[in-house]
Amino acid sequence: MALPSDIINSSLNSPSVLKDGSKLNPDYIPERLPHREDKLKELTIAFRDIVNDPGKSSVRVVITGRTGTGKTVTARIFGKAFAEQVKNRGIKVEYVHVNCHRERTLYLITLKIAEQLKLSIPPRGLSSQEVFKIIHEYLERRNIYVIITLDEFDYFLNSSPPEDIYFIVRLYDELAVNVKRVSYIFIIRDLTTLSSLDKTVRDHIARDIIEFPPYKSNELYDILQDRVKMAFYDGTVSDDAVKFISDINGFDKGGSGNARLSIETLELAGRIADAEGSPIVTVEHAKKANSRLNEEASIILDELNYLELHPMLLVKALINLSKREKKESFPIGEVEDEYSRLCELLGVEPRRHTQVFEYMRRLKLMGIINTQQSGKGMRGRTTLLSLTFPASQELDDYVTKLIGALKNSEQK
Numbered sequence: 001m002a003l004p005s006d007i008i009n010s011s012l013n014s015p016s017v018l019k020d021g022s023k024l025n026p027d028y029i030p031e032r033l034p035h036r037e038d039k040l041k042e043l044t045i046a047f048r049d050i051v052n053d054p055g056k057s058s059v060r061v062v063i064t065g066r067t068g069t070g071k072t073v074t075a076r077i078f079g080k081a082f083a084e085q086v087k088n089r090g091i092k093v094e095y096v097h098v099n100c101h102r103e104r105t106l107y108l109i110t111l112k113i114a115e116q117l118k119l120s121i122p123p124r125g126l127s128s129q130e131v132f133k134i135i136h137e138y139l140e141r142r143n144i145y146v147i148i149t150l151d152e153f154d155y156f157l158n159s160s161p162p163e164d165i166y167f168i169v170r171l172y173d174e175l176a177v178n179v180k181r182v183s184y185i186f187i188i189r190d191l192t193t194l195s196s197l198d199k200t201v202r203d204h205i206a207r208d209i210i211e212f213p214p215y216k217s218n219e220l221y222d223i224l225q226d227r228v229k230m231a232f233y234d235g236t237v238s239d240d241a242v243k244f245i246s247d248i249n250g251f252d253k254g255g256s257g258n259a260r261l262s263i264e265t266l267e268l269a270g271r272i273a274d275a276e277g278s279p280i281v282t283v284e285h286a287k288k289a290n291s292r293l294n295e296e297a298s299i300i301l302d303e304l305n306y307l308e309l310h311p312m313l314l315v316k317a318l319i320n321l322s323k324r325e326k327k328e329s330f331p332i333g334e335v336e337d338e339y340s341r342l343c344e345l346l347g348v349e350p351r352r353h354t355q356v357f358e359y360m361r362r363l364k365l366m367g368i369i370n371t372q373q374s375g376k377g378m379r380g381r382t383t384l385l386s387l388t389f390p391a392s393q394e395l396d397d398y399v400t401k402l403i404g405a406l407k408n409s410e411q412k
């Protein structure tokens with residue numbers, strides 16, 4: 001029988017179909033954007049006043065569309081390329097991208113903007129409004145215009161006090177300046193979020209709406225082929241495998257039209273091929289990857305369907321924390337705080353601690369969460385909670401939808 005060290009060494013040296021897996025990473029920014037060229041054009045037209053009549057207006061564009069339709073990547077590529085191109089025409093534009101789910105408050109968003117502009121802000125004592133003023137003065141001094149993308153802006157709209165929303169979108173009512181240097185791209189997954197806003201605020205956001213439709217199968221095929229070239233060795237991915245993934249996800253063939261999920265399937269197919277020692281990713285590997293990803297999702301979705309409102313809110317609290325903090329497990333107290341915040345947002349009374357405990361026990365039995373005791377490092381010992389599944393955007397959307405339905409049925 002082989003020694004563990006031999007097994008490890010031979011596996012470390014075993015060949016892989018992947019030449020550069022980082023090109024399949026969700027944060028990787030590709031050079032080309034197949035099938036989003038028209039969106040780059042629309043964005044350029046929307047922002048060209050910055051070049052034609054600098055400082056006259058503050059441009060506002062909303063990008064909307066389902067998950068995985070390229071909203072984030074298109075905004076980033078547009079911002080960078082636009083700044084580069086207008087530089088040749090003598091105009092200084094900086095692009096700033098802030099994720100409102102990660103930066104949860106107006107203050108954190110403002111600091112992030114300053115940080116990306118490489119502007120140092122005193123650590124304490126300033127309000128968001130004051131920081132914004134410093135940012136504007138800096139732009140003025142250097143004659144810079146800035147395009148700020150506020151990604152997952154739905155989250156900011158749903159969780160911020162009205163005065164903060166008002167401030168950020170009606171910026172030029174608050175700042176007494178002649179030259180408007182700040183323009184925005186708002187990325188909003190669900191446009192109905194806007195309907196709850198006051199008209200005077202809404203009109204400052206929804207001036208120009210660019211919709212990103214879910215991808216059709218031939219579009220996913222082109223996107224995947226680009227990634228195959230970048231991430232895999234020549235000739236190691238069969239055309240049938242790519243075709244299978246694009247057909248199963250293509251919106252015109254009943255799929256979700258999600259490029260992220262398609263790329264994730266391609267990557268998993270590659271890893272399965274490696275694990276089986278196959279020099280080629282075949283359609284069988286693609287099928288296995290697809291059913292593995294779907295199986296995981298469907299078992300969890302099934303379980304979630306049976307939850308009542310409050311346990312569901314606990315799941316949502318864990319999803320929020322996992323996405324925000326990029327960690328997996330959280331002390332029970334933190335989960336309860338996030339849960340209480342969600343209850344407040346929804347206008348429902350949070351359950352008492354003992355009841356929450358009972359829900360957690362049940363969620364554990366259902367296989368939805370894991371619990372473990374923290375090590376001694378933390379103050380005393382505490383229970384750490386984690387989800388048994390990745391906090392993907394699809395799941396987040398699904399849970400949010402179920403919460404909405406449960407809340408409505410409670411009110412009836």
Ligand SMILES: Nc1ncnc2c1ncn2[C@@H]1O[C@H](COP(=O)(O)OP(=O)(O)OP(=O)(O)O)[C@@H](O)[C@H]1O
Pocket residue numbers: 025026027028029030032033034035036065066067068069070071072073074189223259260263393
């Ligand atoms: N047209 C495209 N060409 C190449 N890659 C793409 C394209 N569209 C999307 N992608 C890739 O698909 C993944 C998801 O895209 P992105 O994060 O931009 O979607 P999104 O619409 O912002 O999703 P979400 O609403 O979930 O945040 C990323 O890895 C991105 O690089």
